[in-house]
Amino acid sequence: MNQANATSAEDNKAILLQLFSELKEGKTSSIDEVCSPDFAFHSPNFPNWPRGLKGARALATLGPSLFSESQSTIDDVFAAEDKVVVRWSISGKYIGDPRPGFPNPGERFAMGAVAIYRFVDGKIVDDWGIQVACSPADNPWS
Numbered sequence: 110m111n112q113a114n115a116t117s118a119e120d121n122k123a124i125l126l127q128l129f130s131e132l133k134e135g136k137t138s139s140i141d142e143v144c145s146p147d148f149a150f151h152s153p154n155f156p157n158w159p160r161g162l163k164g165a166r167a168l169a170t171l172g173p174s175l176f177s178e179s180q181s182t183i184d185d186v187f188a189a190e191d192k193v194v195v196r197w198s199i200s201g202k203y204i205g206d207p208r209p210g211f212p213n214p215g216e217r218f219a220m221g222a223v224a225i226y227r228f229v230d231g232k233i234v235d236d237w238g239i240q241v242a243c244s245p246a247d248n249p250w251s
Contacts (some may be wrong), residue, residue, distance in 0.1 A: 111242070115230070116228060116230065116231040117190050118188035118189050118190055118191075118192075118193070119188055120231065121188055121191070121192075121193050121226075121228040121231070122186060122188035122193050124143055124228070124233075125143075125186075125193050125195070125226055125233070126183075126186070126229060127139075127143075128140075128143045128233075129183070132169055132231045133181075137169050137170070140162065140166055140169055141162055143232060143233060144162060144165035144232060144233045145229060145232040145233060145234045146161055146162055147160070147161065148160065148162060148164055148165040148233060148234060148235075148236070149164070149235050149236070150164055150165075150168050150236045150238065150241060151235065151236065151237045151238070152237070152238045152240070154208075154210060154238070154239065154240050155171075155194050155241065158251070165233070166192050168236070172199075174204075175203065175204060175205035175211075176199070176201040176202065176203060176204065176205075176207065177201060177202045177204050177228055178201045178202050179199060179200065179201030179202075180199070180200050180201060181197055181198070181199045182193055182197065182198045182199075183196070183197060184197060184198055184250070190224065191227055191228050191229065192225055192226065192228070193225075193226045193228070194223070194224070194225050194226075195222075195223070195226070195237050196197070196221070196223050196226050196250075197220075197221070197222040197223070197224070198219065198220070198221060198222075198248075198249055198250065199219070199220040199221075199222060200217070200218065200219045200220070201218065202215065202216070202217050202218070203215070203216050203217075203219070206230055210241070219248060219249045220240055220241065220249055221240070221250055222238060222239065222240040222241075222250030223238070223239055224236055224237065224238040224239075225237040225238075
């Protein structure tokens with residue numbers, strides 16, 4: 110890792126939490142600043158996701174296209190070296206298309222998710238994510 114351009118684990122954590130805060134407010138303009146042009150989302154739930162900033166932008170708008178009346182909580186966040194790990198709880202109503210591992214459209218749900226973000230020079234390069242939906246809306250972590 111190039112120490113001259115390296116950001117600390119805590120810096121990466123702060124960058125990610127700021128991005129989440131802005132996305133929660135509907136602000137997507139910082140995606141181009143925070144995500145690398147080489148961004149890749151790796152998830153068995155969403156194979157063949159587009160790469161680059163196009164993929165990062167699509168991921169940022171995925172939630173509102175799948176969920177209504179949603180609430181999300183960051184349950185844990187850890188940072189070490191070039192990675193930040195987040196454990197989430199998400200609940201709401203599923204409004205997306207039918208897909209394996211997701212509730213039926215119109216059903217209320219609770220979802221647990223874990224994501225690992227890898228940073229290079231203060232930008233997110235990789236997002237490894239896995240989501241597990243529980244329906245009806247139970248606690249995904251109990």
